[in-house]
Amino acid sequence: MAGEPGPITDTPVLELDLGQLRTVLLDSGQPTLTFSEVVDATSVELHVEIKDPGAVATLAELVxxxxxxxxGIRFTSFQTEALSLRRQHALSVPRGLIVSRYADTQQHEGGLDGILEAVGASTFYSGFEGLTSQEVERLHQAGYEVHVWPLRSLSDVEQAVS
Structure with a gap:
């Protein structure tokens, strides 16, 4: 989260240049980093959520x-368009589909299996609602990783592992 409210933090990010973004301190007191700086600063796997399909080509080029x-990078998105573009621009980078509720997958032609195949996802991120342990097992057997969210409490963790 960005720190103190002000003229720059109240301006939509698309209207700011990199110099202006660098002046925004996060709540941690640290400046806003570029994607390259984040990659340089870590050795853990990064899950990068794509919010704007328009950023895919530039991000793919950088990666x-x-x-x-x-x-060490996995691209994720709620947007199938973003994941499809990612597949076109960076086939070798793993992708993960995010949905709020398992039932949301039925909106896609071919259901969950169809959309995972279409976007080339290897991981499925789903809210708890409607996701059963039998479906998780089926997806595991089909070769997919499955992650549930949110994990905000001990009861959420207990539900995730049961």
Whole structure:
């Protein structure tokens, strides 16, 4: 989250240049980082959620220019368009589909299996609602990773592992 409210933090990010973004301190007191700086600063796998399909080509170019780091990055999105574009621009970078509720997958032609295949996702992120342990097992057997969210409490964690 961005720190103190002010003229820049109240301005939509698309209207700011990199110099202006650098002046915004996060709640941690640290400045806003570029994606390259984030990748440089970590050795853990990064799950990068794509919010705007328009950013896919530029982000793919950046990731593919760093092949040693690409293996540690997984792109995720609620937007199938963003994941499809990601598949076109960076086939080797793993993708994950995010849905709020398991039932949301039925809105897609071919249901969950159809959409996971269409976007080339290897991971499925779903809210708890409607997701059964039998479906998780089926997806695991089909070779998909499955993650549930949110995990905000001990009862959420207990539900996730049961």
């Amino acid at each position: 593919l220019s760093r092949p040693a780091d690409a293996a």
